[in-house]
Amino acid sequence: MATAPADPHVLLEAVRMAFGNREVFRRLDCSFPRGRISCVLGGSGSGKSTILRLIGGLIRPQAGRVVVDGEDVTGLSERALVELRRKIGMMFQGGALLDAETVFDNLAFPLREHTRQTQTEIAARVRETLAAVGLRGVDDLLPNELSGGMMRRVALARALIMRPVICLCDEPFSGLDPVSVRLIEGLFQRVNAESGITMIVVSHDVRSTRRIADHIVLLLPGGEAVEGAPDVLREHADARVRAFLTDEVDSAAVEAAARAAEERTVGRPA
């Protein structure tokens, strides 16, 4: 069912994940190519954000493997995970910025923690990274003084400041106006083109996905995934895949998805 990339940077193999009685994935297989922008699509509650948390080692699957940059994160100790996460930047849906710290201190924080750079070098790096996401003059603002779009850009800047090899982005477009969405899309494409970073973007915005994705992983009801290049998936044999990627809502498919979600939730032991 999947058209897996030849050189996966991140690989999920036979992953089973459940929260209490709710089984999110029964046996998920998907992969993300190195140096490309991959988008994870799916309905609400299909487990899109769960994939990012699995990749970051924030949660562990009940079964299966999650391989990130050649390392299986499922068996790593907390200390080893700390080392692995230095290769990963993560942009959270709500920003997850430290709300008592200014924008400058939020960006400087990982540099102060993990490098021996001087204050001057840190300041230069923070301003350079803020400029790269199109922000200036926001150093002294607190996170609650930022607009939604600015918050996402600061979160992206913080995710990128340690120059990771993988960047995980959770719903970067949700709740933004069309101009801000296009701005963030442009940033992703520029960052990816300039640094060759592997970007994994979770989104339910099909139009944005079509514009930026080199590779798509579509989560279907039942916890399985279909993956491949956008053009290939638009011609996919499964009508549900075509419907999702072309924005055509098939009421029968919607009902089937709802029934499948209900079956997964009710009466199934963890």
Place this chain on the structure above:
Amino acid sequence: MIRRPIEAVGRATLTFVAELGGIARFAAAVVRALLTPPVRARPFLNELFKLGVLSLVIICVSGLAVGMVLGLQGYNTLARFGAEQSLGAVVGLSLVRELGPVLTALLTTGRAGSATAAEIGTMVTTQQLDGLRMMSVDPIDFVVAPRALAMVAVMPLLGALFIVCGIFGGYFVGVHLMGLDGGVYLSSLENSIDFHDDVAQSLVKTVVFGALVGLIATWRGYASVPTSAGVSTATTSTVVVSSVTILLFDYVITSLWGV
């Protein structure tokens, strides 16, 4: 018929044991974070300010009020036996041994413990702790340990302040309102309080209460469900659990001290 109550008891027991196990592991992680570098001086000083300095007014006012009540009740009761000269001893011993440490801990729980649980719970809800983990920073090291340590550090200081204010309140009522001689009040106080039996016990109590409140507040916030209701529950349970624990440990320490 009888199965359900037994199941409920079993479930409650399992939950209780799991909670105890969770808090024990959490406490071990906090101690480990405190004993290993880096030293988090700035967050610790920030917490000292928030937990200590911002609690000064409530501690002083409460200490003064409690001391005044003790002075009034004590004077009237002692006067029945013609022993009003012992007012300093009654006020001082009550405050140093019991009321100072216990009321300070209860007041600090209500003001600072609940705030700590709410703050950490909100950080859980807004994914700030996950954000720290993804930046390879241990949230227990950066968020929890400085707050728990600050609670241990401020409790003895606030307790001492409470006692001083209480003694002054008792002095004010006994001497200025009831007409007791100031020298008699102070000499009675000085002669009755022993360092080992009273002051050291008081100090130990405040340190233990500080550790308990710090641990319970941070644990409740850290383990809270990431919703607004979860933060609310964490805050409420911090106050309830800490208050009961303080009173239980007060009895245990008092009995172990051999008084």
